[in-house]
Amino acid sequence: MSRTTQPRLPLRFRLPAALAFDRRALLGLTVLLVLTIGYAVQHFWLGRPHPVAVPTISVAESATGPTQEGTRTSRPAGPPLVIDVGGKVQHPGLRTLPAGSRVADALTAAGGTLPGTDTSLLNLARPLTDGEQILVDTDTPAGGAPAAPTGPVSLNRASAEQLDSLPGVGPTLAQRILQYRLTHGPFQSVDDLRHVPGIGARKYEDLKALLTL
Known part of the structure; x- marks a missing residue:
């Protein structure tokens, strides 16, 4: 009785064992690739140009400094002035004023003028000099x-x-x-x-x- 020969199945195509990827190595390469791409994106994002706001400075403020109630102006530096204020003021006598003061400042330092005082003969805007005398509404x-x-x-x-x-x-x-x-x-x-x-x-x-x- 003859033996029936079974047909052989074709062999599977197999890669050499040295070229087969280890699953853990493949996972490690994937993570490394993701980190590299993330670092590149972050470097690009941080390195892009950013608009910078330039503060504006008021010309009037930089020239005269901060003002108080919009009326205060800077005075030149120098020794204080001693002024003799007499006549029709609240507190006549010697007054010490900062350099650059004017006649109006001397009257204010003396407490202001008495009621009904005529100051039309005074130049209230005139700069003061050390040692001078201001007589207010004298005869x-x-x-x-x-x-x-x-x-x-x-x-x-x-x-x-x-x-x-x-x-x-x-x-x-x-x-x-x-x-x-x-x-x-x-x-x-x-x-x-x-x-x-x-x-x-x-x-x-x-x-x-x-x-x-």
Whole structure:
């Protein structure tokens, strides 16, 4: 009796064992690839340009500093001023004010003027100089002209009103004398008056006997 031969099935195609991927190695490679892609995306995101807001500075504020209630302005640095405030004010006497103060500041430091006081003869905006005297609504001759000085007038301490009372010196020339004193410092001698614009040789001869330092 002949034996029946069974047909052989075709062999499966198999890769060599050295080329087969281990499942754990494949998982590790996948995780490494994901981390690499994530790092690249993060690096790109953080490295992109960002808009930067530039703060704006007010020109007025940078020039004068912060203001108080919109009216305060900066004062030049310098030694304090000692001012003698007299006449019709609440508290006459010596007042110490910061450099750059004006006549209005001196009146405020003296407590303000008395009721009914006339300040029209005062230039409230005039800068003060150390050692000067401010007389508020004192007696003047008829017509409002300043009273003639009873003694020598100090070039370094006189106010605009006192200089204006000198013969031949009006408000304009008085302001020039004060401006010269403010710019160049105290007069070193009466002869320095000749450097003030508007003081000629003849006017100087008329004034030098009425002036002192």
